[in-house]
Amino acid sequence: MKQPVPKVAVPRLTVYLQCLEDLPHGVTRVSSEELAARAGVNSAKVRKDLSYLGSYGVRGVGYDAAHLRFQIRRELGLTREWPLVIVGVGNLGRALANYGGFAQRNFRVAGVFDDDPNKVGTRVGEHRVEPLAALAAAVVERGARIGVITTPAEAAQRVADLLAGAGVASILNFAPTVVRVPAHVQVRRVDFSTELQVLAFHLHQASMGPAGGDPSPDLPS
Amino acid sequence: MKQPVPKVAVPRLTVYLQCLEDLPHGVTRVSSEELAARAGVNSAKVRKDLSYLGSYGVRGVGYDAAHLRFQIRRELGLTREWPLVIVGVGNLGRALANYGGFAQRNFRVAGVFDDDPNKVGTRVGEHRVEPLAALAAAVVERGARIGVITTPAEAAQRVADLLAGAGVASILNFAPTVVRVPAHVQVRRVDFSTELQVLAFHLHQASMGPAGGDPSPDLPS
Numbered sequence: 134m135k136q137p138v139p140k141v142a143v144p145r146l147t148v149y150l151q152c153l154e155d156l157p158h159g160v161t162r163v164s165s166e167e168l169a170a171r172a173g174v175n176s177a178k179v180r181k182d183l184s185y186l187g188s189y190g191v192r193g194v195g196y197d198a199a200h201l202r203f204q205i206r207r208e209l210g211l212t213r214e215w216p217l218v219i220v221g222v223g224n225l226g227r228a229l230a231n232y233g234g235f236a237q238r239n240f241r242v243a244g245v246f247d248d249d250p251n252k253v254g255t256r257v258g259e260h261r262v263e264p265l266a267a268l269a270a271a272v273v274e275r276g277a278r279i280g281v282i283t284t285p286a287e288a289a290q291r292v293a294d295l296l297a298g299a300g301v302a303s304i305l306n307f308a309p310t311v312v313r314v315p316a317h318v319q320v321r322r323v324d325f326s327t328e329l330q331v332l333a334f335h336l337h338q339a340s341m342g343p344a345g346g347d348p349s350p351d352l353p354s
Numbered sequence: 355m356k357q358p359v360p361k362v363a364v365p366r367l368t369v370y371l372q373c374l375e376d377l378p379h380g381v382t383r384v385s386s387e388e389l390a391a392r393a394g395v396n397s398a399k400v401r402k403d404l405s406y407l408g409s410y411g412v413r414g415v416g417y418d419a420a421h422l423r424f425q426i427r428r429e430l431g432l433t434r435e436w437p438l439v440i441v442g443v444g445n446l447g448r449a450l451a452n453y454g455g456f457a458q459r460n461f462r463v464a465g466v467f468d469d470d471p472n473k474v475g476t477r478v479g480e481h482r483v484e485p486l487a488a489l490a491a492a493v494v495e496r497g498a499r500i501g502v503i504t505t506p507a508e509a510a511q512r513v514a515d516l517l518a519g520a521g522v523a524s525i526l527n528f529a530p531t532v533v534r535v536p537a538h539v540q541v542r543r544v545d546f547s548t549e550l551q552v553l554a555f556h557l558h559q560a561s562m563g564p565a566g567g568d569p570s571p572d573l574p575s
Contacts, residue, residue, distance in 0.1 A: 143555050147548040152532055171532060173541075209551050210558025217550070224449030231445065234530040234547040240554075278557055279550065302560070303553035305546075309455040311373055311392060319556050320394075321549045322369075325526075326455040328542050329438070329500065330368045330430050332524035333461075334359075335540050336499055337431025339523070 138185040138208060145182055148172045150205045153198055164195035216243035216277045218301075220292045221284035222252045222262050225307055229281060231258040243275040244268075248288075265295070272299035279303045286310040293320075359406040359429060366403055369393045371426045374419050385416035437464035437498045439522075441513045442505035443473045443483050446528055450502060452479040464496040465489075469509075486516070493520035500524045507531040514541075 138146070152171040156163060165183070169176035180190065186204045190196045206212055217240055219226050229235075230245050245257050248265040255262050263271065271277070280296035282289050282304060289308035296304055296318075303319040306312055314320055359367070373392040377384060386404070390397035401411065407425045411417045427433055438461055440447050450456075451466050466478050469486040476483050484492065492498070501517035503510050503525060510529035517525055517539075524540045527533055535541055 138555075143552050144548065147545070147551045148532070148543075150551075151530070151545070151548075155531055171534075173532075208555070210554045210561075211551065213558075215550070215554050215557070224445050224452065228445035228449055229546060232546060234545065235550070237530075238547045238551060238554075240547065240550050279553055303557055305549050305553060309372070309458075310376055311369070311394075313392075319553055321553055323544065323546070323549055324368070324372070324455065325450060325453055325544070326459045326461065327365065327368045327372075328526050328544055329436070329456070329461050330371075330432065330459060331364050332500055332526060332540055332542055333431045333436050333459075334364050334429070336436070336524055337434075340431075 138182075142182045142185060143209070145172070145174060145178070146186075146205050146209060148174075149179070149182070150202060150209070153202045153205070156198055161198050162195045163198050163201070165190050167195070211239050214239045214241055215279055216241050216275050217279035217281055218242075218244045218246060218268065218272060218275075218277045218296075219281045219283060220246045220265070220268065220296070221282060221288070221308075222247040222249070222255075222257055223283060223285075226283035227257050229283060229307075230260055240279070243277050244271045246271075265292075268295055269299040272296070272301055277301060279305065282306045282308050282312070284308055359403075363403045363406060364430070366393070366395060366399070367407075367426050367430060369395075370400070370403070371423060371430070374423045374426070377419055382419055383416045384419050384422070386411050388416070432460050435460045435462055436500055437462050437496050438500035438502055439463075439465045439467060439489065439493060439496075439498045439517075440502045440504060441467045441486070441489065441517070442503060442509070442529075443468040443470070443476075443478060444504060444506075447504035448478050450504060450528075451481055461500070464498050465492045467492075486513075489516055490520035493517070493522055498522060500526065503527045503529050503533070505529055 149168060149172055152168055165176045165179045169179045186208055188201060188204055219230055219242060222245060230242055244263055245260040246263050246265050246268050252262050253264045280301040282292050284292055286308045289310050290312050293304060293312035293314055297314050306320055306322045309324055370389060370393055373389055386397045386400045390400045407429055409422055409425050440451055440463060451463055465484055466481040467484050467486050467489050473483050474485045501522040503513050505513055507529050510531050511533050514525060514533035514535055518535050527541055527543045530545055
Protein backbone atom coordinates (compact mmCIF):
# COMPACT_ATOMS: atom_id res chain seq x y z
CA MET A 134 0.00 0.00 0.00
CA LYS A 135 1.43 3.30 -1.14
CA GLN A 136 1.66 5.90 1.65
CA PRO A 137 0.57 9.47 0.94
CA VAL A 138 3.43 11.86 0.34
CA PRO A 139 3.92 14.04 3.43
CA LYS A 140 3.64 17.75 2.75
CA VAL A 141 7.20 18.41 3.93
CA ALA A 142 8.57 15.99 1.32
CA VAL A 143 6.98 17.83 -1.61
CA PRO A 144 9.65 20.55 -1.97
CA ARG A 145 12.31 17.83 -1.92
CA LEU A 146 10.54 15.94 -4.71
CA THR A 147 10.78 19.09 -6.82
CA VAL A 148 14.53 19.21 -6.14
CA TYR A 149 14.96 15.54 -7.10
CA LEU A 150 13.04 16.20 -10.31
CA GLN A 151 15.38 19.09 -11.15
CA CYS A 152 18.43 16.91 -10.37
CA LEU A 153 17.08 14.13 -12.59
CA GLU A 154 16.59 16.63 -15.41
CA ASP A 155 20.14 17.91 -14.90
CA LEU A 156 21.66 14.42 -15.33
CA PRO A 157 24.26 14.31 -18.12
CA HIS A 158 22.83 13.26 -21.46
CA GLY A 159 22.77 9.48 -21.84
CA VAL A 160 22.66 8.71 -18.11
CA THR A 161 19.65 6.44 -17.62
CA ARG A 162 20.20 5.12 -14.08
CA VAL A 163 20.91 6.91 -10.83
CA SER A 164 21.67 5.63 -7.33
CA SER A 165 20.10 7.12 -4.21
CA GLU A 166 23.61 8.17 -3.15
CA GLU A 167 24.17 10.10 -6.35
CA LEU A 168 20.76 11.71 -6.23
CA ALA A 169 21.39 12.56 -2.56
CA ALA A 170 24.72 14.21 -3.39
CA ARG A 171 23.16 16.25 -6.18
CA ALA A 172 20.18 17.30 -4.07
CA GLY A 173 22.22 17.94 -0.92
CA VAL A 174 20.22 15.65 1.37
CA ASN A 175 21.18 12.29 2.86
CA SER A 176 20.58 9.15 0.86
CA ALA A 177 18.33 7.52 3.48
CA LYS A 178 15.96 10.47 3.13
CA VAL A 179 16.05 10.17 -0.66
CA ARG A 180 15.09 6.49 -0.45
CA LYS A 181 12.33 7.24 2.05
CA ASP A 182 10.94 10.10 -0.07
CA LEU A 183 10.96 7.98 -3.22
CA SER A 184 9.32 5.09 -1.41
CA TYR A 185 6.21 7.31 -1.05
CA LEU A 186 5.98 7.14 -4.85
CA GLY A 187 6.18 3.36 -4.67
CA SER A 188 9.68 3.58 -6.13
CA TYR A 189 12.46 1.41 -4.78
CA GLY A 190 15.97 1.39 -6.22
CA VAL A 191 17.74 -1.87 -6.96
CA ARG A 192 20.92 -2.37 -4.94
CA GLY A 193 23.96 -1.86 -7.18
CA VAL A 194 21.72 -0.71 -10.05
CA GLY A 195 19.79 2.25 -8.70
CA TYR A 196 16.68 3.85 -10.12
CA ASP A 197 15.56 4.14 -13.71
CA ALA A 198 15.91 7.88 -14.24
CA ALA A 199 13.17 8.32 -16.85
CA HIS A 200 10.63 6.31 -14.86
CA LEU A 201 11.48 8.22 -11.69
CA ARG A 202 11.01 11.54 -13.50
CA PHE A 203 7.61 10.35 -14.68
CA GLN A 204 6.61 9.17 -11.20
CA ILE A 205 7.56 12.47 -9.59
CA ARG A 206 5.81 14.50 -12.30
CA ARG A 207 2.68 12.39 -11.91
CA GLU A 208 2.71 12.69 -8.12
CA LEU A 209 3.14 16.46 -8.28
CA GLY A 210 0.35 16.78 -10.80
CA LEU A 211 2.71 18.01 -13.53
CA THR A 212 1.35 15.69 -16.19
CA ARG A 213 -1.48 18.14 -16.83
CA GLU A 214 -1.31 21.82 -17.72
CA TRP A 215 -1.82 24.55 -15.11
CA PRO A 216 -2.82 27.92 -16.56
CA LEU A 217 -1.81 30.88 -14.37
CA VAL A 218 -2.26 34.63 -14.35
CA ILE A 219 0.37 37.18 -13.37
CA VAL A 220 -0.74 40.44 -11.74
CA GLY A 221 1.73 43.34 -11.58
CA VAL A 222 3.99 44.32 -14.46
CA GLY A 223 7.28 45.52 -12.99
CA ASN A 224 10.70 43.98 -13.62
CA LEU A 225 9.68 40.90 -11.68
CA GLY A 226 6.36 40.45 -13.47
CA ARG A 227 8.23 40.78 -16.76
CA ALA A 228 10.85 38.26 -15.64
CA LEU A 229 8.17 35.73 -14.69
CA ALA A 230 6.06 36.26 -17.82
CA ASN A 231 9.16 35.33 -19.84
CA TYR A 232 10.38 32.60 -17.49
CA GLY A 233 11.21 29.53 -19.54
CA GLY A 234 11.09 27.26 -16.50
CA PHE A 235 7.30 27.55 -16.31
CA ALA A 236 6.48 25.96 -19.65
CA GLN A 237 8.95 23.18 -18.94
CA ARG A 238 6.76 22.25 -15.94
CA ASN A 239 3.42 22.66 -17.73
CA PHE A 240 2.67 26.03 -16.15
CA ARG A 241 1.22 28.22 -18.89
CA VAL A 242 0.98 31.98 -18.50
CA ALA A 243 -2.64 32.64 -19.49
CA GLY A 244 -2.66 36.39 -18.86
CA VAL A 245 -0.69 39.35 -17.51
CA PHE A 246 -2.52 42.18 -15.70
CA ASP A 247 -1.81 45.62 -14.31
CA ASP A 248 -3.93 48.59 -13.28
CA ASP A 249 -1.52 51.20 -14.69
CA PRO A 250 -3.11 52.61 -17.89
CA ASN A 251 0.42 53.26 -19.22
CA LYS A 252 1.19 49.54 -19.03
CA VAL A 253 -2.15 48.15 -20.23
CA GLY A 254 -1.84 47.19 -23.89
CA THR A 255 1.97 47.03 -23.89
CA ARG A 256 3.74 43.79 -24.71
CA VAL A 257 5.46 41.55 -22.17
CA GLY A 258 7.10 38.71 -24.03
CA GLU A 259 4.28 37.14 -26.02
CA HIS A 260 1.55 38.66 -23.86
CA ARG A 261 -0.35 41.92 -23.97
CA VAL A 262 -0.94 43.52 -20.58
CA GLU A 263 -4.65 43.53 -19.68
CA PRO A 264 -6.42 45.82 -17.20
CA LEU A 265 -7.17 44.61 -13.69
CA ALA A 266 -10.86 45.05 -14.43
CA ALA A 267 -10.59 42.14 -16.89
CA LEU A 268 -8.94 39.80 -14.36
CA ALA A 269 -11.95 38.01 -12.86
CA ALA A 270 -13.54 37.16 -16.21
CA ALA A 271 -10.19 36.02 -17.62
CA VAL A 272 -9.55 33.69 -14.66
CA VAL A 273 -12.89 31.98 -15.23
CA GLU A 274 -12.73 31.85 -19.04
CA ARG A 275 -9.16 30.58 -19.20
CA GLY A 276 -9.51 28.15 -16.31
CA ALA A 277 -6.64 29.66 -14.32
CA ARG A 278 -6.26 27.96 -10.93
CA ILE A 279 -3.07 29.80 -9.96
CA GLY A 280 -2.52 33.52 -9.50
CA VAL A 281 0.92 35.11 -9.21
CA ILE A 282 1.17 38.45 -7.38
CA THR A 283 4.08 40.67 -8.43
CA THR A 284 2.69 44.01 -7.32
CA PRO A 285 4.15 46.33 -4.67
CA ALA A 286 3.23 45.41 -1.09
CA GLU A 287 0.44 48.01 -0.86
CA ALA A 288 -1.53 46.46 -3.73
CA ALA A 289 -1.06 42.80 -2.79
CA GLN A 290 -4.05 42.30 -0.50
CA ARG A 291 -6.46 43.85 -2.99
CA VAL A 292 -5.12 41.60 -5.75
CA ALA A 293 -5.31 38.54 -3.49
CA ASP A 294 -8.97 39.39 -2.79
CA LEU A 295 -9.66 39.73 -6.52
CA LEU A 296 -7.92 36.44 -7.31
CA ALA A 297 -9.68 34.53 -4.52
CA GLY A 298 -13.01 36.06 -5.52
CA ALA A 299 -12.48 34.98 -9.12
CA GLY A 300 -11.97 31.38 -8.04
CA VAL A 301 -8.20 31.02 -8.04
CA ALA A 302 -7.29 28.20 -5.64
CA SER A 303 -3.56 28.87 -5.25
CA ILE A 304 -1.58 32.07 -4.99
CA LEU A 305 2.14 32.59 -5.35
CA ASN A 306 2.85 35.89 -3.63
CA PHE A 307 6.03 37.80 -4.45
CA ALA A 308 4.95 41.03 -2.77
CA PRO A 309 6.91 41.63 0.44
CA THR A 310 3.88 41.30 2.70
CA VAL A 311 1.59 38.62 4.12
CA VAL A 312 -1.80 38.37 2.40
CA ARG A 313 -4.92 36.96 4.06
CA VAL A 314 -7.09 34.63 2.00
CA PRO A 315 -10.07 32.33 2.61
CA ALA A 316 -9.10 28.94 4.08
CA HIS A 317 -9.65 27.05 0.82
CA VAL A 318 -7.02 29.14 -0.99
CA GLN A 319 -3.36 28.08 -0.73
CA VAL A 320 -0.72 30.77 -0.57
CA ARG A 321 2.99 30.39 -0.97
CA ARG A 322 5.06 33.45 -0.45
CA VAL A 323 8.35 34.03 -2.19
CA ASP A 324 10.17 36.82 -0.42
CA PHE A 325 13.68 37.37 -1.64
CA SER A 326 14.67 38.90 1.65
CA THR A 327 13.31 35.84 3.51
CA GLU A 328 15.79 33.64 1.68
CA LEU A 329 18.56 36.15 2.36
CA GLN A 330 17.62 36.27 6.02
CA VAL A 331 18.06 32.52 6.29
CA LEU A 332 21.51 32.88 4.69
CA ALA A 333 22.34 35.77 7.02
CA PHE A 334 21.36 33.65 10.01
CA HIS A 335 23.88 31.00 9.00
CA LEU A 336 26.61 33.58 8.30
CA HIS A 337 25.86 35.18 11.63
CA GLN A 338 26.00 31.85 13.49
CA ALA A 339 29.22 30.89 11.71
CA SER A 340 30.81 34.22 12.63
CA MET A 341 30.06 33.48 16.29
CA GLY A 342 32.18 30.32 16.28
CA PRO A 343 32.00 26.70 15.16
CA ALA A 344 29.36 25.72 17.74
CA GLY A 345 26.79 27.88 16.00
CA GLY A 346 27.78 27.03 12.45
CA ASP A 347 26.23 24.40 10.28
CA PRO A 348 28.16 23.61 7.12
CA SER A 349 25.52 21.39 5.53
CA PRO A 350 23.67 22.73 2.50
CA ASP A 351 20.34 24.24 3.30
CA LEU A 352 17.59 22.65 1.31
CA PRO A 353 13.86 22.43 1.69
CA SER A 354 13.38 20.33 4.80
CA MET B 355 19.48 28.58 29.46
CA LYS B 356 18.52 29.70 25.96
CA GLN B 357 18.28 26.83 23.45
CA PRO B 358 19.79 27.28 19.99
CA VAL B 359 17.25 28.06 17.29
CA PRO B 360 16.67 24.94 15.16
CA LYS B 361 17.39 25.43 11.49
CA VAL B 362 13.81 24.58 10.51
CA ALA B 363 12.48 27.41 12.68
CA VAL B 364 14.53 30.09 10.92
CA PRO B 365 12.20 30.60 7.93
CA ARG B 366 9.28 30.93 10.37
CA LEU B 367 11.13 33.61 12.33
CA THR B 368 11.43 35.61 9.10
CA VAL B 369 7.67 35.28 8.62
CA TYR B 370 6.95 36.44 12.19
CA LEU B 371 9.25 39.41 11.62
CA GLN B 372 7.32 40.34 8.49
CA CYS B 373 4.01 39.97 10.36
CA LEU B 374 5.28 42.17 13.19
CA GLU B 375 6.30 44.82 10.67
CA ASP B 376 2.87 44.59 9.05
CA LEU B 377 1.06 45.32 12.33
CA PRO B 378 -1.22 48.35 12.08
CA HIS B 379 0.42 51.59 13.18
CA GLY B 380 0.14 52.12 16.92
CA VAL B 381 -0.21 48.42 17.82
CA THR B 382 2.49 47.73 20.43
CA ARG B 383 1.44 44.33 21.78
CA VAL B 384 0.60 41.09 20.04
CA SER B 385 -0.62 37.73 21.33
CA SER B 386 0.77 34.41 20.12
CA GLU B 387 -2.71 33.66 18.76
CA GLU B 388 -2.77 36.83 16.68
CA LEU B 389 0.77 36.30 15.42
CA ALA B 390 -0.15 32.68 14.63
CA ALA B 391 -3.20 33.75 12.62
CA ARG B 392 -1.18 36.30 10.67
CA ALA B 393 1.66 33.86 9.99
CA GLY B 394 -0.61 30.90 9.24
CA VAL B 395 0.93 28.51 11.81
CA ASN B 396 -0.54 27.28 15.08
CA SER B 397 -0.04 29.34 18.21
CA ALA B 398 1.75 26.59 20.15
CA LYS B 399 4.42 26.57 17.44
CA VAL B 400 4.70 30.37 17.62
CA ARG B 401 5.25 30.21 21.39
CA LYS B 402 7.81 27.42 21.00
CA ASP B 403 9.68 29.27 18.25
CA LEU B 404 9.77 32.49 20.24
CA SER B 405 10.93 30.65 23.35
CA TYR B 406 14.17 29.90 21.47
CA LEU B 407 14.78 33.65 21.54
CA GLY B 408 14.19 33.67 25.29
CA SER B 409 10.90 35.46 24.65
CA TYR B 410 7.78 34.47 26.56
CA GLY B 411 4.47 36.27 26.16
CA VAL B 412 2.48 37.29 29.20
CA ARG B 413 -0.95 35.63 29.43
CA GLY B 414 -3.65 38.11 28.53
CA VAL B 415 -1.04 40.71 27.55
CA GLY B 416 1.03 39.04 24.84
CA TYR B 417 4.41 40.08 23.52
CA ASP B 418 5.91 43.54 23.25
CA ALA B 419 5.99 43.93 19.46
CA ALA B 420 9.02 46.26 19.24
CA HIS B 421 11.12 44.10 21.56
CA LEU B 422 10.14 40.95 19.69
CA ARG B 423 11.12 42.56 16.37
CA PHE B 424 14.49 43.46 17.86
CA GLN B 425 15.01 39.95 19.26
CA ILE B 426 14.24 38.30 15.93
CA ARG B 427 16.44 40.73 14.01
CA ARG B 428 19.29 40.15 16.45
CA GLU B 429 18.90 36.36 16.25
CA LEU B 430 18.88 36.39 12.45
CA GLY B 431 21.94 38.64 12.34
CA LEU B 432 20.00 41.52 10.78
CA THR B 433 21.38 44.14 13.15
CA ARG B 434 24.49 44.39 10.98
CA GLU B 435 24.77 45.13 7.26
CA TRP B 436 25.28 42.36 4.69
CA PRO B 437 26.74 43.55 1.38
CA LEU B 438 25.83 41.36 -1.58
CA VAL B 439 26.63 41.14 -5.26
CA ILE B 440 24.18 40.29 -8.04
CA VAL B 441 25.44 38.43 -11.12
CA GLY B 442 23.26 38.37 -14.23
CA VAL B 443 21.40 41.42 -15.55
CA GLY B 444 18.12 40.21 -17.02
CA ASN B 445 14.66 41.24 -15.86
CA LEU B 446 15.16 39.35 -12.63
CA GLY B 447 18.59 40.83 -11.89
CA ARG B 448 17.10 44.27 -12.52
CA ALA B 449 14.14 43.53 -10.25
CA LEU B 450 16.45 42.42 -7.44
CA ALA B 451 18.90 45.31 -7.85
CA ASN B 452 15.95 47.65 -7.31
CA TYR B 453 14.23 45.55 -4.65
CA GLY B 454 13.32 47.82 -1.74
CA GLY B 455 12.91 44.89 0.64
CA PHE B 456 16.67 44.29 0.73
CA ALA B 457 17.67 47.62 2.28
CA GLN B 458 14.88 47.28 4.83
CA ARG B 459 16.63 44.13 6.07
CA ASN B 460 20.17 45.55 5.95
CA PHE B 461 21.08 43.77 2.72
CA ARG B 462 23.01 46.25 0.60
CA VAL B 463 23.58 45.68 -3.11
CA ALA B 464 27.34 46.29 -3.42
CA GLY B 465 27.66 45.50 -7.13
CA VAL B 466 25.86 44.21 -10.22
CA PHE B 467 27.76 42.12 -12.77
CA ASP B 468 27.26 40.64 -16.23
CA ASP B 469 29.55 39.30 -18.94
CA ASP B 470 27.56 40.81 -21.83
CA PRO B 471 29.59 43.77 -23.18
CA ASN B 472 26.30 45.42 -24.23
CA LYS B 473 25.16 45.46 -20.61
CA VAL B 474 28.44 46.38 -18.92
CA GLY B 475 28.42 50.10 -18.12
CA THR B 476 24.62 50.48 -18.35
CA ARG B 477 22.64 51.60 -15.32
CA VAL B 478 20.45 49.35 -13.19
CA GLY B 479 18.75 51.50 -10.59
CA GLU B 480 21.57 53.26 -8.81
CA HIS B 481 24.19 50.76 -9.99
CA ARG B 482 26.40 50.56 -13.03
CA VAL B 483 26.83 47.05 -14.45
CA GLU B 484 30.41 45.81 -14.06
CA PRO B 485 32.14 43.08 -16.08
CA LEU B 486 32.39 39.56 -14.67
CA ALA B 487 36.19 39.92 -14.74
CA ALA B 488 35.88 42.51 -11.97
CA LEU B 489 33.75 40.26 -9.73
CA ALA B 490 36.40 38.55 -7.59
CA ALA B 491 38.24 41.76 -6.69
CA ALA B 492 34.94 43.53 -5.94
CA VAL B 493 33.78 40.76 -3.60
CA VAL B 494 36.97 41.07 -1.58
CA GLU B 495 37.19 44.89 -1.59
CA ARG B 496 33.54 45.44 -0.71
CA GLY B 497 33.37 42.66 1.85
CA ALA B 498 30.48 40.88 0.12
CA ARG B 499 29.58 37.64 1.88
CA ILE B 500 26.52 36.90 -0.23
CA GLY B 501 26.27 36.33 -3.98
CA VAL B 502 23.01 36.30 -5.90
CA ILE B 503 22.92 34.36 -9.19
CA THR B 504 20.35 35.59 -11.72
CA THR B 505 21.94 34.20 -14.88
CA PRO B 506 20.45 31.61 -17.23
CA ALA B 507 20.91 27.99 -16.11
CA GLU B 508 23.91 27.39 -18.39
CA ALA B 509 25.99 30.12 -16.75
CA ALA B 510 25.07 29.39 -13.12
CA GLN B 511 27.77 26.85 -12.25
CA ARG B 512 30.55 29.03 -13.63
CA VAL B 513 29.27 32.00 -11.63
CA ALA B 514 28.94 29.86 -8.48
CA ASP B 515 32.58 28.78 -8.92
CA LEU B 516 33.66 32.40 -9.32
CA LEU B 517 31.71 33.49 -6.25
CA ALA B 518 32.98 30.64 -4.08
CA GLY B 519 36.52 31.24 -5.31
CA ALA B 520 36.25 34.91 -4.40
CA GLY B 521 35.28 34.05 -0.84
CA VAL B 522 31.51 34.43 -0.86
CA ALA B 523 30.08 32.26 1.93
CA SER B 524 26.42 32.21 0.89
CA ILE B 525 24.75 32.00 -2.48
CA LEU B 526 21.16 32.69 -3.40
CA ASN B 527 20.61 30.90 -6.69
CA PHE B 528 17.74 31.95 -8.94
CA ALA B 529 18.94 30.03 -11.98
CA PRO B 530 16.74 26.99 -12.66
CA THR B 531 19.50 24.48 -11.97
CA VAL B 532 21.35 22.96 -9.01
CA VAL B 533 24.85 24.35 -8.47
CA ARG B 534 27.61 22.46 -6.69
CA VAL B 535 29.76 24.39 -4.22
CA PRO B 536 32.41 23.59 -1.61
CA ALA B 537 30.98 22.38 1.71
CA HIS B 538 31.66 25.65 3.53
CA VAL B 539 29.43 27.61 1.12
CA GLN B 540 25.70 27.76 1.81
CA VAL B 541 23.34 27.74 -1.13
CA ARG B 542 19.66 28.51 -1.16
CA ARG B 543 17.86 28.04 -4.39
CA VAL B 544 14.84 30.08 -5.37
CA ASP B 545 13.12 28.38 -8.25
CA PHE B 546 9.80 29.91 -9.19
CA SER B 547 8.64 26.69 -10.71
CA THR B 548 9.49 24.82 -7.46
CA GLU B 549 7.02 26.97 -5.59
CA LEU B 550 4.46 26.47 -8.34
CA GLN B 551 5.02 22.73 -8.25
CA VAL B 552 4.18 22.67 -4.55
CA LEU B 553 0.98 24.58 -5.31
CA ALA B 554 0.20 22.22 -8.19
CA PHE B 555 0.65 19.25 -5.88
CA HIS B 556 -2.00 20.62 -3.54
CA LEU B 557 -4.37 21.48 -6.40
CA HIS B 558 -3.81 18.02 -7.81
CA GLN B 559 -4.49 16.33 -4.45
CA ALA B 560 -7.57 18.47 -3.89
CA SER B 561 -8.92 17.57 -7.33
CA MET B 562 -8.65 13.89 -6.41
CA GLY B 563 -11.05 14.29 -3.47
CA PRO B 564 -11.16 15.55 0.10
CA ALA B 565 -8.86 12.82 1.45
CA GLY B 566 -5.97 14.20 -0.53
CA GLY B 567 -6.70 17.85 0.09
CA ASP B 568 -5.14 19.94 2.81
CA PRO B 569 -6.79 23.29 3.31
CA SER B 570 -4.21 24.68 5.75
CA PRO B 571 -1.91 27.43 4.51
CA ASP B 572 1.43 26.18 3.37
CA LEU B 573 4.21 27.98 5.16
CA PRO B 574 7.85 27.25 5.76
CA SER B 575 7.80 24.24 8.04
